[in-house]
Amino acid sequence: MAGSGRPVCSVDDCGPWAESHGYCNTHYQQWGGDGDPGGAIATRTVGGDHTCAVDGCERNRTSRGYCPAHYERWRRWGDPGEAAIKPASPPRSGCTVPGCDRPHACHGYCKAHAARWRRTTDPGSAEVARHVRQGPACSVEGCTGTHQARGLCRTHYSRLMRTTDVAAGTPPKLRRCGKPHCGQRHYHQGMCHTHYQQWVESGATREPLDVAACAQAYREGATSTSLAKRFDYSPKAVLAALRAAGVPIRPGSPPRHTR
Incomplete structure (x- = not known):
């Protein structure tokens, strides 16, 4: 590094470039905190051993020669400490509720019993998990x-x-498009969405409502809804055509009153 003309950190045996006041960024931060930059730290090497610089730690180094855990400890306290970061927890293969064979999730319970324990402080019996798994x-x-x-x-x-x-x-049988050999689901005006769009874009006009046939069917007891499906018009349009033809309209359901 020295041959490149750029100064390195003034702390002995510290390899990184100097960023401010003759120190690398790490030693500068440490110097700004208590006036003492401290000693050199292990730096990341290129090639060779890439394990953490702490004796006994087999984790890969990622920053300043340390693994993430030891680097964070060094950054916070100035000392990476020993190799052991956290004692490994013994593996838990299953739920601790007697008779429950579901895998462990947390607190010694499976997901079902842990949820029951959070709600009631009692994980319950194995039947709780069976009900969750199988359901009624x-x-x-x-x-x-x-x-x-x-x-x-x-x-x-x-x-x-x-x-x-x-x-x-x-x-139940679904209503389909009325176009020959189509079979797609009905969308509007007796056609599927594709044929309806083509019909609209073509500027075609629909056949007028057969008022005479509609009135005859209505007098025989057909409803406006059934006539709308039969003649491919809306119930409102059917009733309007019947009124215009002088056909007496049967009273429908009373309107709902809202508060």
């Missing part, structure tokens, strides 16, 4: 799925959210 069964007769919500497994709960029907069996 789905309430639908014949279903062996694990409980997800409202007493149902994931499949039946999803079906409940879509159709309010949780009976075991095939899923």
